[in-house]
Amino acid sequence: MCGNIVIMKRVVVIGGGPAGMMAACRAAECGARVTLLEKMNKLGLKLSLTGKGRCNITNTEPQIMTFIEKYGDNGKFLINAFNTFFNKELMEFLKRRGLVLKELSGGRIYPDSDNSWNVVDVFADYLKELRVHIELESPVKELLHYQNIIGGVVHENGTVLCDAVIVATGGNSYSKTGSSGDGYQLARVTGHKVTAIYPGLVPFNLLDIDPRLNGLKLKNIKATVTVDEEVLSEAFGEFYFTEWGADGSVILRLSRDVKEEIQEDYLTLHIDLKPALDEQKVHERILREINSNGKISYRNMLKEMLPEKMISYFITRTQIPEDTKIANITKEQRETIVKNLKDLTFTITGTRSFDEAIVTSGGVELSHIDPKTMESKKIKNLYFAGEVLNIDGDTGGYNLQAAFSTGYVAGENAAKEKENNEEN
Ligand SMILES: Cc1cc2nc3c(=O)[nH]c(=O)nc-3n(C[C@H](O)[C@H](O)[C@H](O)COP(=O)(O)OP(=O)(O)OC[C@H]3O[C@@H](n4cnc5c(N)ncnc54)[C@H](O)[C@@H]3O)c2cc1C
Incomplete structure (x- = not known):
């Protein structure tokens, strides 16, 4: 159920956090040939720290309109993504792959094992099953584009040419986990505004x-x-x-x-x-x-x-x-x-500084991104997902849900062959 797939598209996902791993899974499920480039030597390092190592994956709040209140004014941007892939779908996705979940006070969902690495493992196993090509220790330095169409990426160990790129590099907090604001620079040099950024939940x-x-x-x-x-x-x-x-x-x-x-x-x-x-x-x-x-x-x-x-x-x-x-x-x-x-x-x-902030407030300007697809309005076939966007939520599982949902939508749309996309 992935829309009009005509030919196998080559998709590069930058960043192996929750948004990037979900995007890579969905793009591969939808028939794309996917390469996931991660800067660090492991996938999901920040994910492994979440919820004090237990990972508060999402929240059971059933109403999308109530859920989006937890992100302040920018929450509206998430309505489309949540209509496609919300908390119920995320929990089913994880349960189908063997992760037992539990609900704690305030509707907070955790793995029953209280071990966030079990969440990372679900993705690592599924990425393998979907034959996603993963390159660790490969920080992306540059996006290749001709006029306003994306054509590939340059990373520390080489160049990958592709039909679509998803930037899922996270924010600027806990930089030891790899999220050190690289995506903002990639966005800026390709003509996107990036708002002021602040330490959030700090x-x-x-x-x-x-x-x-x-x-x-x-x-x-x-x-x-x-x-x-x-x-x-x-x-x-x-x-x-x-x-x-x-x-x-x-x-x-x-x-x-x-x-x-x-x-x-x-x-x-x-x-x-x-x-x-x-x-x-x-x-x-x-x-x-x-x-x-x-x-x-x-x-x-x-x-x-x-x-x-x-x-x-x-x-x-x-x-x-x-x-x-x-x-x-x-x-x-x-x-x-x-x-x-x-x-x-x-x-x-x-x-306290960004290194003690749970999230980054601010990021890629939302008016430059199509909320239905996560595609840039400036560069065709370039997508953004997760905390790199100007979206941040309250504690309680809201930030991970936003990362998974936007990643899912970006992955699905990056894999699609667009009818009006003659240039490719
Ligand atoms: C201590 C802590 C606890 C938290 N607890 C929770 C919680 O319980 N529940 C919740 O909902 N949220 C929690 N959060 C917030 C949540 O972890 C983030 O919002 C979420 O991880 C964002 O996902 P992401 O995929 O967008 O970015 P990230 O998880 O930051 O992943 C981005 C990935 O991109 C990689 N990368 C960066 N630049 C490059 C590059 N140039 N090339 C290649 N790869 C690159 C990074 O190495 C990283 O692996 C917590 C955060 C922290 C710091």
Whole structure:
């Protein structure tokens, strides 16, 4: 079911990540003779790191229109690709090839083995079965094109002539895995705009972080980021302090919404340690404690309210002596305690670097790509798929689904003989 195949097309796929491996499989399934060129000495190195080595493959959210909300405004670009190959199709593809899947909270899908290499292996085996020619340690340096038609690629070890090329080189994060932004240069020199790129899903650096907080994990908190009192983003969940700042699911989620502002300004991170109680309720709770247990010390009262690892820091922050009997706490001091429980603030000085970012925000300009086929509108028979595009999603399996779906569509269309393609 691959459309009008007339002759065997020669397709080169650049990049052996999820988008490239899926593209190569689909192009070969559709009858093309496929060469996959990978820069590193292994396929799927970044894929092997995903989900802390467990690989959160996709998400079970059944509605495409809800799913695309996880990519922000650019999500609309994915509608066509998802209509062709969505989460259900991806899960079936993997299950058909022997991978047992499991669903965890929030609809997140993982291999039952908790081993991301099992996902890589499914592709490696299938690529072999489909007789895709794989060349490892072959970084592509140049795209060959005559006027506006692609004709081949030049890589470190030679030149491959072909009828179609799929650029699936990934983004610019975790460059040790091979994704170091090469695709942006390949796109630029062939006339495509590449937007500004930022580290996405990335931890924050905080100003003057107190070493006592290092390693402290906070659960069920609300975190908000503001600039000049304007709220930029807020999220609920958990995060932890590190020696340089803040990391964890809440922080990664916030980082997507503030990626531009964070380049320009110091932002403020507000932590609400008691999001289930409003300020009044927190006051009442402290007053109850004071009325029933007035002889205990401030430190002992905090033991009921905060994780152990936070208490010394909180005492310093509120500047109330730790051995103060709580019956002696003044109204002003009570207000300071409530303020710090409900709105503990830190200055965000920036994000960690690309090498600690889960994704790259930004990439090849989407208006230069046909969302139905992933073909460039500038160069015929040149396709783009995966994170090299200006698409990035939330945590929860969304980035891999986008890579697999766009890879599938690019592979299928690259293998097709187009009716109006007389030049080839
Ligand atoms: C630590 C970490 C955890 C993550 N966890 C998850 C998760 O659980 N779920 C999720 O959905 N997403 C996750 N992501 C994001 C996800 O891994 C990426 O969005 C996804 O891998 C992008 O796929 P891709 O094929 O476009 O690019 P990549 O996976 O980056 O693959 C690109 C490939 O192209 C190769 N390449 C680059 N340049 C060249 C060249 N010039 N010539 C030849 N080959 C080249 C690279 O070596 C690489 O193998 C995670 C990312 C990281 C870093």
